[in-house]
Amino acid sequence: MSELLLEIKDLSIIYSTEDGLVKALNNASLQLHKGESLGLVGETGAGKTTLARGIMRLIPNPPGKIVGGEIFYEGKDLLKLKDKDMRKLRGQQISMIFQDPMTSLNPVMTAGDQIREVILAHNPGMSKKEGRKQAEDMLEMVGINASRYDNYPHQFSGGMKQRVVIAIALACNPSLLIADEPTTALDVTIQAQVLEMIHDLKEKNNTAMLLITHDLGVVAQNCDSVAIIYAGEIVEYGTLRQVYKKILHPYTEGLFGSVPSLDTTSKRLNAIDGMMPDPTQLPKGCKFADRCKYAEKRCQERNPELIELADGHKVRCIRYEHEGR
Amino acid sequence: MENNTSEILRVSHLKKYFPVPAGMLHAVDDISFAIDNGKTLGVVGESGCGKSTMGRAILRLHEPTSGEVYFQGKDVLSLDKKGMKELRRDMQIVFQDPYASLNPRMTVSEAIAAPLLVQKIYNRKNKADIEKRVKEIMNMVGLANRLINTYPHELDGGRRQRIGIARALALNPKFIVCDEPVSALDVSIQAQILNLMADLQEDLGLTYLFITHDLSVVKYVSDDILVMYLGQMVEKAPSDKLFKKPMHPYTQALLSAIPIPDPDLPMNRITMKGELSSPINPGIGCRFAKRCPYAADSCSQQEMVLTEEEPGHFVTCQRVQRGEI
Numbered sequence: 001m002s003e004l005l006l007e008i009k010d011l012s013i014i015y016s017t018e019d020g021l022v023k024a025l026n027n028a029s030l031q032l033h034k035g036e037s038l039g040l041v042g043e044t045g046a047g048k049t050t051l052a053r054g055i056m057r058l059i060p061n062p063p064g065k066i067v068g069g070e071i072f073y074e075g076k077d078l079l080k081l082k083d084k085d086m087r088k089l090r091g092q093q094i095s096m097i098f099q100d101p102m103t104s105l106n107p108v109m110t111a112g113d114q115i116r117e118v119i120l121a122h123n124p125g126m127s128k129k130e131g132r133k134q135a136e137d138m139l140e141m142v143g144i145n146a147s148r149y150d151n152y153p154h155q156f157s158g159g160m161k162q163r164v165v166i167a168i169a170l171a172c173n174p175s176l177l178i179a180d181e182p183t184t185a186l187d188v189t190i191q192a193q194v195l196e197m198i199h200d201l202k203e204k205n206n207t208a209m210l211l212i213t214h215d216l217g218v219v220a221q222n223c224d225s226v227a228i229i230y231a232g233e234i235v236e237y238g239t240l241r242q243v244y245k246k247i248l249h250p251y252t253e254g255l256f257g258s259v260p261s262l263d264t265t266s267k268r269l270n271a272i273d274g275m276m277p278d279p280t281q282l283p284k285g286c287k288f289a290d291r292c293k294y295a296e297k298r299c300q301e302r303n304p305e306l307i308e309l310a311d312g313h314k315v316r317c318i319r320y321e322h323e324g325r
Numbered sequence: 326m327e328n329n330t331s332e333i334l335r336v337s338h339l340k341k342y343f344p345v346p347a348g349m350l351h352a353v354d355d356i357s358f359a360i361d362n363g364k365t366l367g368v369v370g371e372s373g374c375g376k377s378t379m380g381r382a383i384l385r386l387h388e389p390t391s392g393e394v395y396f397q398g399k400d401v402l403s404l405d406k407k408g409m410k411e412l413r414r415d416m417q418i419v420f421q422d423p424y425a426s427l428n429p430r431m432t433v434s435e436a437i438a439a440p441l442l443v444q445k446i447y448n449r450k451n452k453a454d455i456e457k458r459v460k461e462i463m464n465m466v467g468l469a470n471r472l473i474n475t476y477p478h479e480l481d482g483g484r485r486q487r488i489g490i491a492r493a494l495a496l497n498p499k500f501i502v503c504d505e506p507v508s509a510l511d512v513s514i515q516a517q518i519l520n521l522m523a524d525l526q527e528d529l530g531l532t533y534l535f536i537t538h539d540l541s542v543v544k545y546v547s548d549d550i551l552v553m554y555l556g557q558m559v560e561k562a563p564s565d566k567l568f569k570k571p572m573h574p575y576t577q578a579l580l581s582a583i584p585i586p587d588p589d590l591p592m593n594r595i596t597m598k599g600e601l602s603s604p605i606n607p608g609i610g611c612r613f614a615k616r617c618p619y620a621a622d623s624c625s626q627q628e629m630v631l632t633e634e635e636p637g638h639f640v641t642c643q644r645v646q647r648g649e650i
Contacts, residue, residue: 043511044482157601158372187371187538189597192582196596214512217584221592240588258516259586260545262568267523269545271516275481 005208006032006055006176011069013047013054016062020280024050026232027069029306034175035206039219039240041255042229045276048212049099051229052178055210056096057086073176092122095174099181101162105153111164112139112149118171138167142197159190166194170201177202177209183218195222216259220244228252231276231287234306238313248315250292286318294319333500333532334383335359339392341375341382348606352378354556355392357631360549362499365526365533367547367564369540369579373601375556376536377421380502383534384416385409396500414444417493421505423485427477434459434473436488440495458495466491467521483514487521494525500532507542519546540583544568549637552576555604555612558631562638572640574650575613611643619650 013025025047032038042048053059055071057078071078073094078086098104106114115135120126136146142163144156153161162182169177179198183191199222202209211223219226219240226243228236228251236249247253257270274291277283283290289299296318304318341353352375360366368376382389385401394401396416404412420426427436437459441447447455460470466487477485486506493501503522507515519542525531537543543550543564550567552560552575560573571577578595585592597616610625611617617624621644629641644650 043513188540188582189371189579191584192594193596195584196594215584216512216586220586220588221584244586244588254513256586258512260516260519260541262541262544262583262585269516269520271520272513273517275483275514 002034002036004031005034005036005074006030006210007070007072008051008055009070009072011051011054011071012067013050013059013064014067015064017280022279023282024064024232024279025054028229028232028234030210030227030234030237032176032208032210034208035202036225037202037209037211037223039223039226040210040212040229041214041216041219041226043214043276045279046229047232048229049180050232052096052180052210052212055178056090056094058096088122091118091174092172093174094176094178095169095172096178097162097165097169097180097182100185101158101165102185104165105161107153110150110152111144111156112136112151114164115139115167115171118168122172135167135171138171139164141170141201142167143193159186159194162186162190162194163197166198166201170205170207173205173207175207177207178212179209180212181214182211184213184215191218198222216244216255228255231282232279233287233316234314235288235316236314237306238311242311242313246313248309248313248320249288249317250294251288254291286316331361332359333362333397334534335393335395336383337393337395339379339382339394340390341378341387342390345605350605351375351556351607352604353382353389354607356551356553356558358551358558358561360500360532360534362532363526363530364548365535365546367543367550368534368536368553369538369543369550370553371538371579371601373555373604374553375604376538376553377504379553380418380504380534380536384413384418384502386418410444414496415499416502417496417498417500418502418504419486419489419493419506422509423482423489424477424509426489427485429477432474432476433463433468433480433488436477437462437491437495440492444496446496462491462495465494465525467517481514482510483517486510486518490518490521490525494529497529498531500534502534502536504536505538506535508537508539515542522546540580552579555601555607557612557629558639558641559613559629560638560640561631562635566635566638570638572634572638572645573613573642574617574619611641619644 008028008030010027010029011025012027015022015024028051040048054066059066112135115138116131119134120131136149139146144160144163183194186194213219223240225239227234230251236243236252254272260269272291277287285300285302286304289295299318304316306314306316307320308314309323337357339353339356343350343352356379370376378387381387383394438455442449463470468487507518510518535546547564550564551558554575560576571580578597581593581595602615609628611629614620614624624643631639631641632646633639
């Protein structure tokens with residue numbers, strides 16, 4: 001395995017709202033090596049985006065707050081950096097593709113200028129003309145003709161807007177790319193084009209990627225390792241093959257059962273009953289116990305630790321506690 | 326009009342054009358099909374291909390430009406306002422976005438009772454009977470009776486979509502247009518709703534026109550599948566056949582773009598060039614020709630014709646028809 005790029009240790013993030021304290025992320029730990037792609041899979045409200053924004057230190061405060069943990073990026077703890085230094089890192093070393101291309105671009109600024117803005121911000125002293133040239137190169141790189149530099153976002157289709165957002169994220173050759181549902185708003189054929197493009201650009205620059213999605217298919221085709229997140233906790237974590245071929249956690253099992261398979265003819269899905277617990281009133285024990293078909297009494301009593309099995313595959317479930325090493 | 330007892334809906338040469346400043350937008354262009362009682366016809370295609378417009382045109386929520394729609398032998402397009410209102414008891418629709426399709430100022434019971442009152446099934450003053458029927462419908466779609474006085478904003482997406490389905494079911498319809506009913510939902514909730522819809526179909530003998538862009542969902546729910554591209558039908562076949570042996574190059578590319586949640590099945594992706602062209606004044610010939618890897622000059626010169634290549638398997642590609650590909 002190549003050099004460690006990002007290490008998140010026990011990261012916890014809360015939001016204080018009128019309804020009470022929302023524990024959005026609890027003791028999340030993840031590692032990402034140079035050039036590696038990690039898929040973070042979970043449903044709405046599981047804490048995926050909170051984790052991503054936490055790494056970027058973009059949690060709106062108030063109401064959000066990082067209450068514990070460390071985030072090491074190339075050995076430096078990001079949470080201890082001064083705001084000024086963090087700002088330099090953002091966009092330059094770590095950058096993010098936001099979820100919704102329809103709303104993440106500025107409607108009154110041309111697409112090209114939005115790319116140039118990032119380039120100029122991180123290269124003080126560069127002339128506007130040189131910035132424009134680089135921005136045009138970026139447009140070409142993501143498959144948009146440079147002659148469209150002066151077009152506004154509304155003149156582009158959804159897939160092209162997402163390409164512009166990707167061009168902005170990759171403009172400074174970051175070493176870490178956080179892609180928050182980059183293709184959720186797109187059609188399958190356009191999704192395929194965009195993912196292929198991200199893949200090629202990643203290979204070219206040896207960029208590491210944290211790919212956030214709810215689509216198990218997208219992860220299978222694009223990632224090296226996977227973390228499954230549920231109600232703010234990582235419940236299963238391992239290499240792609242470990243998680244997909246040897247499912248351990250009942251929630252992961254439920255997720256796979258919920259996806260209509262292309263090669264079975266069964267007329268019922270193995271859906272998970274119920275819903276994710278209210279984040280202001282998380283249960284004391286296992287967060288998934290209420291929906292779990294294997295739940296026992298002891299599951300309600302205490303929350304299991306994330307256990308590492310002999311092959312490095314990690315799972316947060318009481319049923320594997322005796323197997324842990 | 327055939328006198329086939331099992332056939333519930335027949336659509337012939339349905340067209341819906343919208344006049345726009347730049348010309349005529351061909352949203353639905355000459356679509357014909359029939360659905361048998363109790364079956365599901367899946368309609369797939371990318372955003373903007375006209376699938377929702379078609380669903381709405383069948384119900385006359387958009388007045389069709391031309392064509393014929395027969396429901397149980399009745400000529401739908403010739404009905405007057407009163408006749409149409411009567412027919413709506415049998416033909417209903419479930420809308421795409423459960424966040425936008427419910428009136429935020431109506432409680433669950435008001436929303437579900439509305440169709441009953443509009444159709445004068447119950448007298449407004451007969452509160453006890455209305456409540457009894459509303460509770461009955463809520464049980465049918467799996468909504469707890471305690472939610473009867475809640476407002477949509479208090480409920481999550483899955484429950485809201487259950488209200489949307491409850492409203493459609495309130496009048497005991499025979500036929501429901503399901504316009505992307507699960508696309509706004511998380512996978513585990515999506516599975517619950519798909520199971521519910523399958524159960525309802527079986528219990529109540531419903532016929533569905535199921536519109537979606539999600540190919541794994543369409544395979545799972547449909548008996549027959551109709552593939553649309555830029556307002557036109559390019560292929561129609563029984564579900565299994567279409568997935569086993571797609572004939573039209575667009576269907577082939579579409580199916581190859583589905584990310585499969587299995588790391589051992591690498592994708593043989595057929596990458597399509599470009600994006601959808603404009604549906605405004607499209608001109609003659611195959612509308613997919615510009616993106617088609619097999620396109621020949623002849624493709625843009627003659628109108629497409631739908632032919633039955635194998636029993637039940639219809640396709641419009643000229644080159645397939647000539648046996649060239």
